[in-house]
Amino acid sequence: MLxxxxxxxxxxxxxxxxxxxxxxxTIDLGNCIDEQLNIRALALHDWLQAHRSPGILDIIGxxxxxxxxxxxxxxxxxxxxxxxxxxxxVEGLLNEAWTATSGRIAAGPIVEGHTFRIPVxxxxxxxxDMQWVARHKGLSxxxxxxxxxxxxxxxxxxxxxxxxxxxxxxxxQLELPRKQLPVNVVAGGVGIAGLQTGIYPLTSPGGxxxxxxxxxxxxxPRLDPPVxxxxxxxxxxxxVSQVEFRDLTGRPA
Amino acid sequence: xxxxxQDMGRHGFGNWGVNPGGAMxxxxxxxxxxxxxxxxxEAVIEIHFPGPQILFEQNTLIAITGADFSPTVNDEVIPRxxxxxxxxxxxxxxxSLVQGGRCYLSVHGGYCLxxxxxxxxxxxxxxxxxxxxMPLKKGDELAFNESHIYFAGLLKEENNFExxxxxxxxxxxYQYPHEVGFIPxxxxxxxxxxxxxxFLENNYxxxxxxxxxxxxxxxxxxxxxxxxxxxxxxxxxxTVQLLPGGRLIVLMADHQTTxxxxxIAHVVSAHLPKLAQLRPSDAIQFKLMDLAxxxxxxxxxxxxxxxxxxxxxxxxxxxVC
Numbered sequence: 001m002l003x004x005x006x007x008x009x010x011x012x013x014x015x016x017x018x019x020x021x022x023x024x025x026t027i028d029l030g031n032c033i034d035e036q037l038n039i040r041a042l043a044l045h046d047w048l049q050a051h052r053s054p055g056i057l058d059i060i061g062x063x064x065x066x067x068x069x070x071x072x073x074x075x076x077x078x079x080x081x082x083x084x085x086x087x088x089x090v091e092g093l094l095n096e097a098w099t100a101t102s103g104r105i106a107a108g109p110i111v112e113g114h115t116f117r118i119p120v121x122x123x124x125x126x127x128x129d130m131q132w133v134a135r136h137k138g139l140s141x142x143x144x145x146x147x148x149x150x151x152x153x154x155x156x157x158x159x160x161x162x163x164x165x166x167x168x169x170x171x172x173q174l175e176l177p178r179k180q181l182p183v184n185v186v187a188g189g190v191g192i193a194g195l196q197t198g199i200y201p202l203t204s205p206g207g208x209x210x211x212x213x214x215x216x217x218x219x220x221p222r223l224d225p226p227v228x229x230x231x232x233x234x235x236x237x238x239x240v241s242q243v244e245f246r247d248l249t250g251r252p253a
Numbered sequence: 254x255x256x257x258x259q260d261m262g263r264h265g266f267g268n269w270g271v272n273p274g275g276a277m278x279x280x281x282x283x284x285x286x287x288x289x290x291x292x293x294x295e296a297v298i299e300i301h302f303p304g305p306q307i308l309f310e311q312n313t314l315i316a317i318t319g320a321d322f323s324p325t326v327n328d329e330v331i332p333r334x335x336x337x338x339x340x341x342x343x344x345x346x347x348x349s350l351v352q353g354g355r356c357y358l359s360v361h362g363g364y365c366l367x368x369x370x371x372x373x374x375x376x377x378x379x380x381x382x383x384x385x386x387m388p389l390k391k392g393d394e395l396a397f398n399e400s401h402i403y404f405a406g407l408l409k410e411e412n413n414f415e416x417x418x419x420x421x422x423x424x425x426x427y428q429y430p431h432e433v434g435f436i437p438x439x440x441x442x443x444x445x446x447x448x449x450x451x452f453l454e455n456n457y458x459x460x461x462x463x464x465x466x467x468x469x470x471x472x473x474x475x476x477x478x479x480x481x482x483x484x485x486x487x488x489x490x491x492t493v494q495l496l497p498g499g500r501l502i503v504l505m506a507d508h509q510t511t512x513x514x515x516x517i518a519h520v521v522s523a524h525l526p527k528l529a530q531l532r533p534s535d536a537i538q539f540k541l542m543d544l545a546x547x548x549x550x551x552x553x554x555x556x557x558x559x560x561x562x563x564x565x566x567x568x569x570x571x572x573v574c
Contacts, residue, residue: 159511
């Protein structure tokens with residue numbers, strides 16, 4: 001799922017809008033992982049949320065895009081689209097959102113994200129791919145942990161699974177491809193892929209290299225909101241031992 | 254095999270990675286509800302073959318729509334796409350697969366369940382919604398919401414069930430079951446001329462590994478003229494993604510919220526019910542459509558559903574008042 005990490009010359013001056021079927025439209029700001037583009041996408045998302053009209057079902061922000069999902073008959077019945085097709089009207093709405101948020105970007109995000117410190121056990125069974133990563137990169141386990149914990153990461157988007165946060169960017173020393181075939185990843189698994197890092201909130205098949213596991217629950221359907229991390233948040237990892245991990249989860253050793 | 258509570262989906266939580274889910278065949282699920290006088294957003298049971306056996310502990314008004322699993326009540330065949338009053342202590346059974354992928358069972362008043370994030374749909378991934386986030390299993394007991402209708406009055410003497418005299422004509426909806434309309438996806442122009450031609454002319458076969466998340470298609474592999482790596486972005490129900498090996502996958506109701514494979518096409522929403530009723534080893538023929546035509550089909554379907562809702566309620570009121 002990667003990636004052109006190299007921002008285009010003037011990433012904030014161009015965009016494209018295209019249908020994602022007959023019930024969704026996407027505005028794409030440029031196919032890359034870039035903090036400025038992501039901030040812009042968040043601003044677009046927030047503007048669209050604030051200007052929701054009947055029939056708009058969802059607004060999903062991603063790395064450098066925002067998609068608006070809608071129910072065409074409800075939009076049509078509300079009459080907002082006039083003589084336009086519904087999809088066409090939503091494209092117009094996205095254009096309007098682009099213009100409305102253009103001046104705002106220099107001032108930074110509308111809502112500052114939260115910063116979280118998240119414990120990760122990088123040892124033993126909790127880090128099934130650590131040895132492979134160490135060999136592949138010619139680094140010691142210790143060096144990998146230091147590099148992974150040195151940066152504060154931005155949560156660029158949440159997707160794939162409930163509460164799966166795509167964070168970055170990882171130091172290029174740890175840049176690695178995804179696995180060819182997904183394997184089962186236990187909930188809490190902390191993975192890296194390309195210049196991204198993320199946490200599997202649920203046990204699921206996954207293709208990222210798993211270098212640790214966090215005892216922190218990032219998704220709990222009984223909580224409101226059920227997810228801990230959201231776009232625009234910041235995350236710093238810190239290492240804990242296996243004993244500390246078990247203490248934190250309350251599980252017996 | 255897999256019976257879950259579904260409704261018209263959980264919308265508005267994509268930013269948390271929570272997908273809409275919902276009935277695979279949203280048309281059949283809505284109609285099941287309308288036939289028994291429910292709101293179209295009530296919970297229904299989505300049933301895959303082989304279906305469950307269900308004992309009704311009270312007189313109940315039900316409707317079964319979607320796939321034909323030859324439903325019977327105490328071994329007597331009951332009609333589909335039609336409201337049926339079933340007598341207390343009878344057993345609903347689905348003995349054989351005649352046609353289709355999944356059927357829907359509604360009960361008048363709806364099932365008595367808690368919503369999660371504004372929807373009854375079961376999210377197996379999240380372990381939430383519907384029947385506590387799980388498929389239904391042997392021994393489960395579902396309560397209905399209370400009804401003011403005296404169904405016993407509609408049952409004749411010793412009959413185990415009574416079909417009420419209104420039904421839905423679904424001929425148009427499921428006509429040409431293998432023809433699936435699409436509008437081009439954003440990466441459609443990146444296919445070679447030959448690739449686009451192949452997509453339009455070849456049949457694709459639904460692979461056995463297909464499920465509620467997506468239909469894997471077997472057929473001529475497609476290749477982009479210039480490979481492209483995409484950062485993840487939102488995907489929708491019906492998006493046809495091109496996997497790295499040239500294989501195609503159509504995202505279905507339980508698809509992930511986001512993905513990064515090229516978007517070759519999007520199945521038009523009005524044809525998703527048809528697609529939902531196809532089964533592994535069935536063939537698909539893709540047909541190019543334009544957005545305006547795709548929208549138009551949704552508008553006319555919505556109109557028909559409005560009329561159906563009104564007339565079902567009128568009929569029901571006449572029967573019981």
